[in-house]
Amino acid sequence: MVSNVPQRILLINDEPQLQGRLEEYCAQFRGGPWILTCTTDAAKGLSLLQSGRFLVCLLDFQLDGGKGEELLRTAGGNDCPTPVIFLLNDAHEEAIEAAMEAGAMDYLVKEDITVRMVEHAIRYARKLGDTMSRLRLLATHDALTGLYNRREFERIIAEECLRSTRFGHTFSLVLADIDHFKKVNDTHGHQIGDLVLKHVASLLGGQTRQVDRVCRFGGEEIAIIMVETPRKDAVDVTERLFALLAETPCLVPDKDLTLPVTLSAGVVALPDDASSVEGLVAAADEALYKAKHAGRNRVVTGSGQGKHKFVR
Numbered sequence: 001m002v003s004n005v006p007q008r009i010l011l012i013n014d015e016p017q018l019q020g021r022l023e024e025y026c027a028q029f030r031g032g033p034w035i036l037t038c039t040t041d042a043a044k045g046l047s048l049l050q051s052g053r054f055l056v057c058l059l060d061f062q063l064d065g066g067k068g069e070e071l072l073r074t075a076g077g078n079d080c081p082t083p084v085i086f087l088l089n090d091a092h093e094e095a096i097e098a099a100m101e102a103g104a105m106d107y108l109v110k111e112d113i114t115v116r117m118v119e120h121a122i123r124y125a126r127k128l129g130d131t132m133s134r135l136r137l138l139a140t141h142d143a144l145t146g147l148y149n150r151r152e153f154e155r156i157i158a159e160e161c162l163r164s165t166r167f168g169h170t171f172s173l174v175l176a177d178i179d180h181f182k183k184v185n186d187t188h189g190h191q192i193g194d195l196v197l198k199h200v201a202s203l204l205g206g207q208t209r210q211v212d213r214v215c216r217f218g219g220e221e222i223a224i225i226m227v228e229t230p231r232k233d234a235v236d237v238t239e240r241l242f243a244l245l246a247e248t249p250c251l252v253p254d255k256d257l258t259l260p261v262t263l264s265a266g267v268v269a270l271p272d273d274a275s276s277v278e279g280l281v282a283a284a285d286e287a288l289y290k291a292k293h294a295g296r297n298r299v300v301t302g303s304g305q306g307k308h309k310f311v312r
Contacts, residue, residue: 004033006032006033006034006035007029007031007032007033007034007035007055008034008035008037008053008054008055009026009034009035009036009037009054009055009056009057009058009122010037010039010045010048010049010054010056010057010058010082011036011037011038011039011057011058012038012039012040012042012045012048012049012057012058012059012060012063012068012071013038013040013058013059013060013063013087014040014060014063014064015060018087018110019036019038021113022036022058022118023036023038024115025113025115025118025119028115028119029115029119029122030119037054042063042064042067042071045059045063045071046071046074046075049071049072049075049080049081049082049084050075050076050080050081050082051081051082052081052082053082054082055082055083055122055126056082056083056084056085056105056122056125056126056129057082057083057084057085058085058087058108058118059071059072059084059085059086059087059104060086060087061086061087061088061089061095061098061099061107062088062089068086069086069098069099069102072084072086072102072103072104073102073103076103077102077103078103078132079103079136080103082129083105083125083126083128083129084103084104084105084125085104085105085106085107085108085121085122085125086099086102086104086106086107086108087107087108087110088107088108088109088110089109089110089111090109090111091109091112105124105125105128105129106121106124106125106128108121139151139152140152142215142216144194144197144198144216145197145198145201145202145216146198146201146205147201147205147214147215147216147222148213148214148215148216149215149216150215150216150217150218152215153213153215153217153223153225154277156213156215156225157173157225157277157280157281158277160225160227160270161270161276161277161280164270164271169227169228170228170229170230170231170269170270170271170272171225171226171227171228171229171269171270172225172226172229172230172231172233172234172267172268172269172270173223173224173225173226173267173268173269173270173280173281173284174223174224174226174234174237174238174265174266174267174284175217175221175222175223175265175266175267175268175281175284175285175287175288176204176221176222176223176224176238176263176264176265176266176288177220177221177222177263177264177265177288177292178196178197178200178220178222178261178262178263179261179262179263179264179292179296179297180262180296181193181196181219181220184196184259188252188255188257188259192252192255192257192259195250195252196250196259196261197220199248199250199261200222200245200250200261200263201214201216201222203241203244203245203248204222204224204241207240207241207244208224208226208237208241209226211227212224212225212226212227212229213225213227221288223284224238229269230269230272231267231268231269231272231273231301231302234267234269235267235299235301238265238267238299239299241263242262242263242265242297242299245261245262245263246260246262249261262296262297263297264288264291264292264296264297264298264299264300265287265288265291265298265299265300266283266284266285266286266287266288266289266290266291266299266300266301266302267284267287267299267300267301267302268280268283268284268287268301268302269302272302273302274302283302284302286302287300287301287302288300
């Protein structure tokens with residue numbers, strides 16, 4: 001932990017004596033200053049717990065008649081943005097098991113705590129929380145581009161398909177492929193190919209709405225799930241992205257390279273082009289295939305209608 005940077009600890013507990021004791025401990029922790037924020041209110045505690053502003057939360061397991069466990073589950077359990085250490089009245093096996101199953105990183109028995117024990121638990125919980133956050137990110141995101149990975153794409157699009165069917169919302173799928181990507185790899189090497197991929201991913205990810213999902217579909221293919229977006233609007237957005245990409249080549253300063261990058265894309269919508277996830281992906285793949293074979297650097301919709309080709 002970095003010295004002189006305030007380390008913020010959240011305490012959710014309704015015992016004034018314990019609060020005072022922990023405040024004294026915080027003053028003795030190394031690498032401070034340490035700031036202890038206390039609340040006795042479960043609703044306020046939940047809001048603070050979910051804010052992500054704190055290094056760690058010390059949460060009373062018996063809070064308000066035993067609602068500490070429920071509070072952590074409501075905050076997300078293992079996915080809670082703040083690592084939690086439960087404060088237990090005793091070390092009964094059932095309480096410890098319930099605390100860990102609720103998503104706690106560690107536990108402390110109130111009567112037994114010492115300043116070094118609390119400090120060690122806080123540092124351990126923070127380190128474990130950081131590790132779990134990285135693992136969660138790796139489970140849902142592509143390591144190279146930072147986009148959602150194929151597995152997360154499949155989860156998101158299945159969810160959107162259900163929403164579309166239930167509420168009658170239209171959503172669109174854009175399946176794009178980097179033109180002549182193999183040639184880039186063969187000519188300049190895979191490291192440059194990776195730079196091109198990251199360049200495209202950064203541009204697409206930075207120029208789409210927060211509610212849309214940009215995913216690495218596989219290889220040099222990128223999928224964009226545009227929620228509550230008709231196909232015509234999705235085509236307009238895709239063409240705008242193509243135009244922006246045409247103005248933004250991939251620069252490789254240490255090799256003095258400027259690489260123009262173009263995409264081909266298939267744009268389809270549910271329910272216009274399919275009635276299922278499998279059908280929608282197949283329709284997007286077919287439209288992309290047509291865009292490739294029509295000369296690349298273009299958008300083709302599910303109906304097979306060609307769109308404007310951007311020429312440098």
